Amino acid sequence: MKLRILVVDDEPEIIELVEFNLKQAGYAVTTAADGAEALKKARSQTPDLIVLDVMLPEMDGFEICKALRLDAATAKIPIVMLTAKAAEIDRVLGLELGADDYLTKPFSPRELLLRVKKILARHQAEEKPKEQLRYGDLLIDLPRHIASWKNKPIELTATEFKLLTILAQRAGRVQSRDQLLRDVWEYDSLIDTRTVDTHMRRLREKIGPAAKHLDTVRGVGYRFIE
Amino acid sequence: MKLRILVVDDEPEIIELVEFNLKQAGYAVTTAADGAEALKKARSQTPDLIVLDVMLPEMDGFEICKALRLDAATAKIPIVMLTAKAAEIDRVLGLELGADDYLTKPFSPRELLLRVKKILARHQAEEKPKEQLRYGDLLIDLPRHIASWKNKPIELTATEFKLLTILAQRAGRVQSRDQLLRDVWEYDSLIDTRTVDTHMRRLREKIGPAAKHLDTVRGVGYRFIE
């Protein structure tokens, strides 16, 4: 899936330049020309990163930054600030307000790309694995090692629980039997791939109605659907 | 219980030097060579202090620092930064981002120890762990080192008490045998994991009716249920 970036600037030339380069690099880009629009789009689209010009009419970059941080929906989106002022005070202020990086105009597109890439990479890395997975009435609690349906616990063996967890964590994506063997059983392929089938069967049997989430993709593997 | 320190550096010599000196001084030390590993270990082990080199490949110390501060699980762990640059800006930036102290290379091990000790003393003082845990009729009094059931004291050995305490403090969360060995026995894994079983058995025997709180999760570990 393409990573989405929101570019906020009031100068059409800058927008165009940045947009072109980011799209070239394979990102999905949307733009906003002022603070209000920026906040609205940030909330509705929850982009993976925001490129934000400090100099804007009405609401400047710092204010937008602050506003974004105050809203839970946007609080964690990394922000790259663009500014004409190279003064140190700006850098510190920007970082304090929650910007993740800083670029002073004039900047080269290549430099912008580098920063964006780096920040996105870092953010992916620090994304912490979720402790709970919830899909409708199905709840999987990792640290408690409990799965439940409509708040009623489901008795699962260790392997079944792990299998369910792995599938749920990769919801939507098909997992081949080999993939599952590697991730659930860990030591490689001493085990027959058909074993996965048996475990899927037992899992489906035990989780009852929640089995509708477990999809078989003939010829490929299994998939957890939301 | 030994205080645990996580040392993050990419240079093996530095790691070795720091690790040796800290262990000598009675701390339990784990190490990480890069940012991703550092974040992972910080979250999984929640050390009491982190020694962090600023100069690292990929993700530098400032970024790690910031990432640690953004996560509730690691936000309050004190950080001592190591850097080659003595520049003022670095110091200010580092402190702003949440480092608790600062050390410029080359530093003497004695100096590092002093800082670590000082910071830990300050932090321990202001942090008060719960002194009592109560679950129904079961009461665990940490400072008095006494457990009781319906106000009647339960005779426990030091190890049994610690085991019970660790489990109760993480009530609900499954603890693997390895995890328990690390936290209760402290020095790593010289001990057979089955030893945990034996101690659980003795513990259950002694606490009698309260044993209903001690749950076995087959294939995974043990869990304290409320």
Next chain:
DNA sequence: CATTCCGGTGACAACCATGTGACGATTGGG
């Protein structure tokens, strides 16, 4: 339409994880 391929199913034997009792080593106090 015939054939092949694939996944679901039930049974089963081997295995493994855990509870349990016992034993030797160590330690500290009387």
Next chain:
DNA sequence: CCCAATCGTCACATGGTTGTCACCGGAATG
């Protein structure tokens, strides 16, 4: 110096768990 307490390890029993297999029905394939 001996005894009691504590601890780590081990062997054994047992019941749950697991991997495999044979069989079957339905889906693809030609």
